């Protein structure tokens with residue numbers, strides 16, 4: 001079997017939390033037109049059940065910059081039930097997963113000084129998969145309430161981005177998560 005490989009652009013310097021560069025806005029990194037990171041995913045990775053815009057059965061999760069971090073909003077439907085009245089935990093994990101990988105993609109583009117969707121950008125796209133997903137369920141999550149997930153970039157390295165996330169339902173923090181997003185190996189293409 002061919003060894004996994006992924007393209008790391010030379011323009012992507014390694015940056016880690018504490019180096020003073022993580023999360024800094026530059027003139028390149030904002031999506032001013034109201035689009036989300038997932039709106040710019042190439043078609044070959046736009047079928048994700050959680051966040052792929054091309055998956056007609058999926059959740060169509062969308063993540064945008066919100067200051068130095070990101071925000072993802074989702075209101076579960078009544079079918080996403082765990083015990084009556086409360087949200088299924090697997091869905092909560094899914095939302096944190098896609099909010100994390102989306103944040104990773106946004107952070108990687110920002111660190112490379114690139115803008116998602118830039119028609120003049122002919123570098124290879126930076127595509128991430130989930131290497132690790134951690135979720136702490138802190139409080140029962142009520143159905144019928146918008147869930148707001150805020151993402152924070154903890155670390156950016158050559159092949160991975162670490163993102164911590166917090167999900168709130170109204171004023172209640174219902175879950176915290178951490179995603180280790182790794183550049184997608186060529187074997188998954």
Ligand SMILES: CCCCC/C=C\C/C=C\C/C=C\C/C=C\CCCC(=O)SCCNC(=O)CCNC(=O)[C@H](O)C(C)(C)COP(=O)(O)OP(=O)(O)OC[C@H]1O[C@@H](n2cnc3c(N)ncnc32)[C@H](O)[C@@H]1OP(=O)(O)O
Pocket residue numbers: 004040041042045046048050051097098101105116117118125126127128129130131132157158159160180182183184185188
């Ligand atoms: C036109 C504009 C376009 C803009 C947008 C472009 C792209 C869009 C971006 C993203 C879109 C991509 C997909 C979106 C769709 C879905 C998102 C949802 C996510 C998923 O639903 S996706 C499915 C589930 N996912 C898998 O199916 C992965 C299966 N798996 C593997 O394919 C490998 O297992 C892999 C690749 C994970 C690792 O491969 P590997 O081991 O060869 O990686 P490698 O050695 O390079 O590690 C590098 C650094 O990651 C650390 N690391 C690696 N694995 C770790 C782990 N598990 N825990 C903790 N740390 C880990 C190492 O420790 C090292 O860290 P360090 O550098 O610090 O040493």
